[in-house]
Amino acid sequence: MSILVIAEHDNDSIKSSTLNTVTAALAIADDVTVLVAGSNCQGAAQSAAKISGVSTVLVADNPAYANQLAENMRALIVELAEGKSHLLAPATTSGKNIMPGVAALLDVGQISEIIKVESADVFERPVYAGNAVAKVQSLDAIKVITVRTTAFEEAGDTGSASIEEVTAICDAGKSTFIGEEVVVSERPELTAAKIVISGGRGMGNGENFGLLEAVADKLGAAVGASRAAVDAGFVSNDMQVGQTGKIVAPDLYIAVGISGAIQHLAGMKDSKVIVAINKDEEAPIFSIADYGLVADLFEAVPELESSL
Amino acid sequence: MKVIVTVKRVIDYNVKVRVKADGSDVDLNNVKMAMNPFCEIAVEEAIRLKESGVATEVIAVSVGPKACQEQLRTALALGADRAIQVESDEQLESLNVAKLLAKVIEQEQPGVVILGKQAIDTDNNQTGQMLSALTGMAQGTFASKIDIQGDKALVTREVDGGLQTIELAMPIIATTDLRLNEPRYASLPNIMKAKRKPLEVKTAEELGVSIKAHTKLLSVGAPAERKAGIKVADVAELVDKLKNEAKVI
Ligand SMILES: Cc1cc2nc3c(=O)[nH]c(=O)nc-3n(C[C@H](O)[C@H](O)[C@H](O)COP(=O)(O)OP(=O)(O)OC[C@H]3O[C@@H](n4cnc5c(N)ncnc54)[C@H](O)[C@@H]3O)c2cc1C
Numbered sequence: 001m002s003i004l005v006i007a008e009h010d011n012d013s014i015k016s017s018t019l020n021t022v023t024a025a026l027a028i029a030d031d032v033t034v035l036v037a038g039s040n041c042q043g044a045a046q047s048a049a050k051i052s053g054v055s056t057v058l059v060a061d062n063p064a065y066a067n068q069l070a071e072n073m074r075a076l077i078v079e080l081a082e083g084k085s086h087l088l089a090p091a092t093t094s095g096k097n098i099m100p101g102v103a104a105l106l107d108v109g110q111i112s113e114i115i116k117v118e119s120a121d122v123f124e125r126p127v128y129a130g131n132a133v134a135k136v137q138s139l140d141a142i143k144v145i146t147v148r149t150t151a152f153e154e155a156g157d158t159g160s161a162s163i164e165e166v167t168a169i170c171d172a173g174k175s176t177f178i179g180e181e182v183v184v185s186e187r188p189e190l191t192a193a194k195i196v197i198s199g200g201r202g203m204g205n206g207e208n209f210g211l212l213e214a215v216a217d218k219l220g221a222a223v224g225a226s227r228a229a230v231d232a233g234f235v236s237n238d239m240q241v242g243q244t245g246k247i248v249a250p251d252l253y254i255a256v257g258i259s260g261a262i263q264h265l266a267g268m269k270d271s272k273v274i275v276a277i278n279k280d281e282e283a284p285i286f287s288i289a290d291y292g293l294v295a296d297l298f299e300a301v302p303e304l305e306s307s308l
Numbered sequence: 309m310k311v312i313v314t315v316k317r318v319i320d321y322n323v324k325v326r327v328k329a330d331g332s333d334v335d336l337n338n339v340k341m342a343m344n345p346f347c348e349i350a351v352e353e354a355i356r357l358k359e360s361g362v363a364t365e366v367i368a369v370s371v372g373p374k375a376c377q378e379q380l381r382t383a384l385a386l387g388a389d390r391a392i393q394v395e396s397d398e399q400l401e402s403l404n405v406a407k408l409l410a411k412v413i414e415q416e417q418p419g420v421v422i423l424g425k426q427a428i429d430t431d432n433n434q435t436g437q438m439l440s441a442l443t444g445m446a447q448g449t450f451a452s453k454i455d456i457q458g459d460k461a462l463v464t465r466e467v468d469g470g471l472q473t474i475e476l477a478m479p480i481i482a483t484t485d486l487r488l489n490e491p492r493y494a495s496l497p498n499i500m501k502a503k504r505k506p507l508e509v510k511t512a513e514e515l516g517v518s519i520k521a522h523t524k525l526l527s528v529g530a531p532a533e534r535k536a537g538i539k540v541a542d543v544a545e546l547v548d549k550l551k552n553e554a555k556v557i
Contacts, residue, residue: 070447093467093468100438101438103438105441112431126531127430127431129428132531133530135525136525136526137523139523178475181471238470243428243431263321269531272554273556275546275550281539286537286539288534289537290538291549291550293540293542
């Protein structure tokens, strides 16, 4: 068995989601290769070579891969798939964008968002917003898989893989990158943070998220949101936690002014400790909270901040 | 220009599904079913393309058993012109669905195909991307804006870091994210009218697609339960518990 992991990176360094994915790969087999496809991405390739357990890093350094456009990436990965038993990518928006097309071109299925490796062909994955867990067996020769990063630890950085250049240039010419609005924040990344404090519709407006930011700054936490808060325009879409947003599983998750719809719970219920602050004592969020505080958030949150 | 929009019949998003006692699957007996919410957004977008004069015809397509005609009728009531049901008994895997849709696309030659980014039952998030790979049409997933400009389209995508805009050569496959639009409701007269709109039924054999299993469902279990928590009286008690009991701050 031989596994190819598709790295997520910013050309200079590897994103932590890649480290979780390598751990999932190593749970399947020992022979793990990482693909770094990008433009001027030697820095990312160097950091990939240090991931513990990785034997080889393939670098495809070409402008065609600069923005990980789906058409180009899937063609490249299919070229590199020969002799591989498994192709893995993190279940991030990038991995989700690329991998199903890889599977279709190889005429195999995809197993999305695995949370457990049972054997080389049996995996567990959540379905129905995490209200059920399916155990599925792949019947395909090549298994195309995306990995729920919160379900696997990050691989270490004691590796010394060899680096090989890939010269294939796959440029389908179907799509062009125009621009992006990336939200820059000094706070830790939502999906990798040890503590997350999220606000919902109860926050009332975007300005009031400042209350949560003040707490976050004291705790070194990331700030998240419910869909309702994003839809209402309080905060940007990259902060949405849930079934169809980001999946988080920090040591501590603090839900403020969030009712606890199943779609929101799907994104945070694997957090180690959950705190809910809500003025409605019947709110469903309390049914999964380790510590529930029935209170008006506009009083409780500033008080919390000053007592930290 | 024709627009194809796909719809899937799934469990209603308000229903919390239960696992069968024998662990074979989830229990969908007597459970309320509805159009997948992301497909509702896709239908709305297709209709808006017609209303703005970009599209001339909107065709709603569903792959599923006879019951999915209910969701196709909903799409017709919302404004689709005609519907195609591709008959299938089982819960088909995404690749099989994509192969069937690719054949429909070959026959209809649409300029734009819009799908939901994921179905809230399997949570797979695969079909649109597979369809793009099979047809060679350009791919714009997780769209929060679709702007058709002649032979190209600008698609703004919801990505982990924020928003990304790409330009696609037409024809395109787009999948919808939550912020693309707010779906309308069907009016009663339109629901009545929809009953007379054409709904064609096709089979996999007619489309020349052989259905193949890629996975086997071994079992379905309930997720790990969280142990019941407590209510704290005030912020001081909360901070004390987090520091001294949970030891997380
Ligand atoms: C297809 C689909 C996908 C979805 N995906 C997601 C997703 O990924 N993530 C997600 O979060 N949701 C998602 N949703 C939406 C979800 O169903 C809920 O609508 C949403 O989570 C509600 O957000 P909320 O809890 O902030 O708002 P509400 O349900 O309106 O709750 C607001 C809460 O704030 C409390 N409150 C108000 N004022 C105060 C105050 N002053 N002090 C204390 N408490 C106060 C209220 O008591 C209430 O409980 C999805 C829905 C669909 C259909």
